[in-house]
Amino acid sequence: RQGKSLLALADVSARGAGLEGVLKRLEPVGSNSVRASFEFASFDVLMSWIEGMARDHGVQITDFSADRVDASGLVNARVTLEDVP
Numbered sequence: 001r002q003g004k005s006l007l008a009l010a011d012v013s014a015r016g017a018g019l020e021g022v023l024k025r026l027e028p029v030g031s032n033s034v035r036a037s038f039e040f041a042s043f044d045v046l047m048s049w050i051e052g053m054a055r056d057h058g059v060q061i062t063d064f065s066a067d068r069v070d071a072s073g074l075v076n077a078r079v080t081l082e083d084v085p
Helices: 006-019 043-057
Strands: 023-028 033-042 059-068 074-083
Touching: 006 023, 006 033, 006 043, 006 059, 006 074, 033 043, 043 059, 043 074
Parallel strands: none
Antiparallel strands: 023 033, 033 074, 059 074
16 A cells, blocks of 8 residues: 555546546545545446455445446445454
């Protein structure tokens, strides 16, 4: 993590995963949680990012919701990430 906060890590990693155009909001939720909102995100890319955050950085997903949009394979989603000590 190179000393990055969870907020910075989520931002940099989401953009690096190809979600930069669809990441609409990123906000802290308490001292060790971050909520990310995506619009018209590729479901597969989003799931890959979430898996990588858990696997590579030990971040826990505490809440996830997604709504299908009128385009194949795209969703509007909200993800809450929590830093696991």
